[in-house]
Amino acid sequence: MPEIVRTRDCTLFFKGDAYPVTVDATMIVAGWPGGIGVQWTAGTNDERTVTFSDGHYGGILLWGSDETGDQYTAMTENQLEYRLATFVAGGSLISTTAYERYTWASRQIGPLVAIVYAINEPLYFSLRGYWTNEDEATLSGAAWAPNFFSGFVAQLPKANNDYRLGIQTSL
Numbered sequence: 001m002p003e004i005v006r007t008r009d010c011t012l013f014f015k016g017d018a019y020p021v022t023v024d025a026t027m028i029v030a031g032w033p034g035g036i037g038v039q040w041t042a043g044t045n046d047e048r049t050v051t052f053s054d055g056h057y058g059g060i061l062l063w064g065s066d067e068t069g070d071q072y073t074a075m076t077e078n079q080l081e082y083r084l085a086t087f088v089a090g091g092s093l094i095s096t097t098a099y100e101r102y103t104w105a106s107r108q109i110g111p112l113v114a115i116v117y118a119i120n121e122p123l124y125f126s127l128r129g130y131w132t133n134e135d136e137a138t139l140s141g142a143a144w145a146p147n148f149f150s151g152f153v154a155q156l157p158k159a160n161n162d163y164r165l166g167i168q169t170s171l
Helices: 025-030 104-109 136-140
Strands: 010-014 017-023 037-041 049-052 059-061 084-089 093-096 122-125 151-155 165-169
Touching (some): 025 049
Antiparallel strands (some): 010 093, 017 084, 037 049, 037 059, 093 165, 151 165
16 A cells, blocks of 8 residues: 655644635744644734634634645735635644644753643643643633633544644634
């Protein structure tokens, strides 16, 4: 049997509600992986605009910024980038590389300690917008803590799924 090679950050098995959104300047500069958590932010125009989640939930971006092959360069070449992404909310079933691999505390002071995920475990958005099983809002002392869960572990990361975390979203 031939080896399966996945080239996307996020594989979609079942899609919730999806629609286009504008991404803010921070996201354009930094780029993002597919499956990353985002939250609403004030846009410069009358557009629905998102930015990286700081633990708050809003939805996920289905595809990463580098997955179109053209870095979101406009086909007409009249603008630098599209500034658009596909936003997904509601129940979805995904497999993604956009999850935290190390605990919040170990990322702050080291040494790095791997996170162990368990099937059916609740998931949150980290303070960086990645999926995690830790409530980083509470751990960091954020004023708005505790964090709200955004999904559940549906499949553990392992070699035969390219170390992707399977997630049932509940946004």
